[in-house]
Amino acid sequence: MSEARARLESRHWFGKTCAGVVLGFGLALSLSGLFAWLGPDGIGAGGGKNQFTMWLMAPIWAAVLCFVHLFRDSLRAWLWLGAANVATFGMLALARWVMA
Numbered sequence: 001m002s003e004a005r006a007r008l009e010s011r012h013w014f015g016k017t018c019a020g021v022v023l024g025f026g027l028a029l030s031l032s033g034l035f036a037w038l039g040p041d042g043i044g045a046g047g048g049k050n051q052f053t054m055w056l057m058a059p060i061w062a063a064v065l066c067f068v069h070l071f072r073d074s075l076r077a078w079l080w081l082g083a084a085n086v087a088t089f090g091m092l093a094l095a096r097w098v099m100a
Helices: 010-038 048-070 074-099
Strands: none
Touching: 010 048, 010 074, 048 074
């Protein structure tokens, strides 16, 4: 190996945490929306599905907040989570358009 692998450093923790808070919320929102539209019985399902969809946001957001610190630096965290947000919100818009 000619180039040493970059080590994870603690100096980027603030940028990574901000990316996890801001973009992690959007990712959790879009993924729970996808579950609401594409899950069992679609968006019109009543009963426990609405409650489950609401409570699904917290574990997804917490998982993003945990794993965001595995990025090498804060720029990569912002770029990857931003791309994931664009992709999932695009899929959500497509699902709403197709299923409506």
